[in-house]
Amino acid sequence: MKALVTGIAGFVGSHMAEYLLDKNVEVVGTIRNRSRMDHIIDIQHKVKLVECELRDPFSVESLIAEERPDLIFHLAAQSFVPTSWNSPVDTIHNNVAGQLNIFEAVRRLQLPARIQIACSSEEYGHVEPHETPITEDNPLRPLSPYAVSKAAQDYLGYQYYKSYGLHVIRTRTFNHTGPRRGEQFVTSNFAKQIAEIEKGLRPPVVSVGNLQAKRDFTDVRDVVNAYWLALHHAEPGEAYNIASGSCITIQELLDRLLALSTVSIEVVQDPSRMRPSDVEILLGDASRFQHQTGWKPTISFDQTLADLLQYWRERV
Numbered sequence: 001m002k003a004l005v006t007g008i009a010g011f012v013g014s015h016m017a018e019y020l021l022d023k024n025v026e027v028v029g030t031i032r033n034r035s036r037m038d039h040i041i042d043i044q045h046k047v048k049l050v051e052c053e054l055r056d057p058f059s060v061e062s063l064i065a066e067e068r069p070d071l072i073f074h075l076a077a078q079s080f081v082p083t084s085w086n087s088p089v090d091t092i093h094n095n096v097a098g099q100l101n102i103f104e105a106v107r108r109l110q111l112p113a114r115i116q117i118a119c120s121s122e123e124y125g126h127v128e129p130h131e132t133p134i135t136e137d138n139p140l141r142p143l144s145p146y147a148v149s150k151a152a153q154d155y156l157g158y159q160y161y162k163s164y165g166l167h168v169i170r171t172r173t174f175n176h177t178g179p180r181r182g183e184q185f186v187t188s189n190f191a192k193q194i195a196e197i198e199k200g201l202r203p204p205v206v207s208v209g210n211l212q213a214k215r216d217f218t219d220v221r222d223v224v225n226a227y228w229l230a231l232h233h234a235e236p237g238e239a240y241n242i243a244s245g246s247c248i249t250i251q252e253l254l255d256r257l258l259a260l261s262t263v264s265i266e267v268v269q270d271p272s273r274m275r276p277s278d279v280e281i282l283l284g285d286a287s288r289f290q291h292q293t294g295w296k297p298t299i300s301f302d303q304t305l306a307d308l309l310q311y312w313r314e315r316v
Contacts, residue, residue: 243284
């Protein structure tokens with residue numbers, strides 16, 4: 001069995017590659033000339049890396065025609081919400097065009113590949129309190145250009161399944177974190193700041209944004225297991241939430257990280273970290289996916305945070 005992992009050098013992509021290698025799956029991964037390779041330095045000799053610009057249809061079709069993968073995990077994306085406010089056109093073009101090129105290549109080549117597309121809980125956007133926990137039937141009310149791009153990916157997955165019979169699974173993953181999470185994301189940003197304070201590299205002050213937002217966090221290592229199960233047991237064309245089913249505020253998250261440190265740290269709000277509009281609560285109901293695949297999270301959030309903080313302690 002051969003799997004194509006787009007964005008293999010990224011946070012989820014690198015964990016996905018390791019998971020697949022443990023399953024004895026042949027792995028091909030896409031990179032770009034500016035991709036950071038530190039996430040896959042230990043496995044790059046075990047996988048085939050191909051430089052491919054996903055926004056270029058010729059490059060994508062050439063890759064898929066040559067490799068003819070059985071499984072495609074489409075994880076490459078511009079995935080940081082604040083960046084989408086600064087570069088909305090780039091975010092939408094990058095996320096939508098790359099996926100369309102993959103779909104079109106698979107369609108034209110009549111390849112019987114199973115495709116998982118990494119959609120997002122951000123698609124739900126504005127959620128009323130009585131609508132939680134959020135099911136797949138909840139309305140999509142996206143509140144950022146990133147969320148709009150993910151909604152487009154989501155609906156294109158449905159459309160290509162209905163129109164052309166492509167085996168597409170739409171996974172709407174809620175917040176996920178763990179070792180290698182990009183430092184711009186809240187859990188990793190806090191952990192890195194704490195690690196730098198412990199090493200005396202910055203004053204004992206953590207800068208924060210909105211601490212009242214409520215989020216549902218899952219460990220990335222549980223998420224890649226979900227993606228594997230999705231392509232083996234989920235129904236094509238369907239959308240599935242991937243979530244822990246529990247929710248904490250960003251304030252609680254920060255408090256748990258601070259409790260892992262022996263240093264006395266002050267918390268200061270930074271206005272530049274506030275978004276033009278923010279999703280108040282994202283609490284997911286993953287029962288549809290759990291019933292379909294048997295998946296459930298196995299790594300506690302406290303363990304995730306401890307592993308993430310240790311990751312940054314080893315790097316700052």
